[in-house]
Amino acid sequence: MADRRDHRIIDGKAVQHRLLAEIRAELDAAAKTHPVGRLVSISIGPSPEIEVYVRNQARAAAEAGLPFEQVVWPAEATQEDCKRKIAALNDDPSVLGIILQRPVPAHIHVRSLQSAIHPLKDVEGMNPASIGNIVYNDIALAPCTAAAAVEMVRATGLSMPGLEVVMIGHSEIVGKPVAFMLMAEGATVTVCHHMTRSVAMHSRRADVVIVAVGKAHLIGPEMIKPGAAVIDIGINQVTDAAGKVRILGDVDTEAVREVAGWITPVPGGVGPVTVAMLMRNALTAHRRQVAAGWLEAIEA
């Protein structure tokens, strides 16, 4: 495990706590004029692998001062059932935001359900409309993981304008939004992927390398420019020779930190910040709902 006192390691927990304290202060102020509703986490069917996520979200919500309700719908719920229930949550002014936990049962079409969440309640930033808006630099409710990666770049203190960033991975919910969000801040972004001829040619010249591929230890020290920042979004479950299950990032953290100027560990890097971004989206959702006239002002 990386030593958290190593100044090269960006401690995601510390960033999370700082962000949650800021969000709490802003929510407390906002709550004086307009009621702050609750976050509703939806799981469909029993699914032990998401419990740890939900628990982390509930804990972060408490730290941010946000009411958090966990609902579990039956595994046999139909797509139509789920849509109808989401529509009811959209209409309920006491619901600030909706989180749809994944995985869902095989008969549920997850993208379609995500589209059913109203964009102003889409605190995960997963609605295709929200993601499309990123093209227009409207990053109000960005996908949380992408927003967390950007926050990690910010945590380095590097100046964004002109920053040379190489994004490895071009998924709709991470790679592409990250590229857009950093472009909007003035960075020069190259997006690499499985068809890129030489990822190393790009990563070795970058000030910041962000990796979201899903291959354990894909990125070694020979791919990083000395002093660069390395943001690792990968979460890979690997069983070692002794049969022990470990969580590894896409970056060989131990080796790369000897070269990098900054590096995010896995676990304990981008993950905790992603949860904080969910709460920041909730704060933004509240502001947007106030601006849209959805919430009645509290009388003085």
Add this chain to the structure above:
Amino acid sequence: MADRRDHRIIDGKAVQHRLLAEIRAELDAAAKTHPVGRLVSISIGPSPEIEVYVRNQARAAAEAGLPFEQVVWPAEATQEDCKRKIAALNDDPSVLGIILQRPVPAHIHVRSLQSAIHPLKDVEGMNPASIGNIVYNDIALAPCTAAAAVEMVRATGLSMPGLEVVMIGHSEIVGKPVAFMLMAEGATVTVCHHMTRSVAMHSRRADVVIVAVGKAHLIGPEMIKPGAAVIDIGINQVTDAAGKVRILGDVDTEAVREVAGWITPVPGGVGPVTVAMLMRNALTAHRRQVAAGWLEAIEA
């Protein structure tokens, strides 16, 4: 003027005619089962600078076998008038597509009017919803200029997967859509802009350089790798010392073609292909309207 018989020059007119012939054949086939409506070009107020554009569009429409109607609304039309009229065109099944010519009078909000055009009739691909869909690789109705740039890359015959592309300029309607469309085909794309530390560092390593900045002769031969393809989207009106007005691209074509493997001239490069893309979008719009059940089948 560049010699069009120079094999390095990609002749936009020739590409246009080839594309329009292909589109005409497909439209002729489509018209056997479902009626093909007309394109409606809307100008608001008199505006001599757009006449040449409209004329070129009308000519290309004729070549593709598409009915083309030009309407001019009064300069004093309000935003609400225009929206109402666009809604009527959206509802009219004999209207295949709507083109909103620019510039519009100062009191008209152009982006809002573009949003009023139904996405299935948005043959210019300017509706924010259409552009947002590009994130999801749904490039059905892409902005015409961006689509034309991609078509020009295709005209080189270079294989897209792994192609190293540098896009200079990151506007919503050209740079960003081009980046996404080429990423979707497997290219590795870097987007440079006014805050990029060294554009030359990127452009000199690229297999393809695409420029959409709006600065005459910004790109010289020292910025291009020998044998690379150079796609010039710039259209700059420049008055020379003798008082003569000339149209120049963002690329110093005469100098760069001594280095480049392929180059698109200005005028006569991307421009004519952009008009062909408008007709290709019309063909796509027809297919989508048929799929959506908007058009009644012709009885045999």
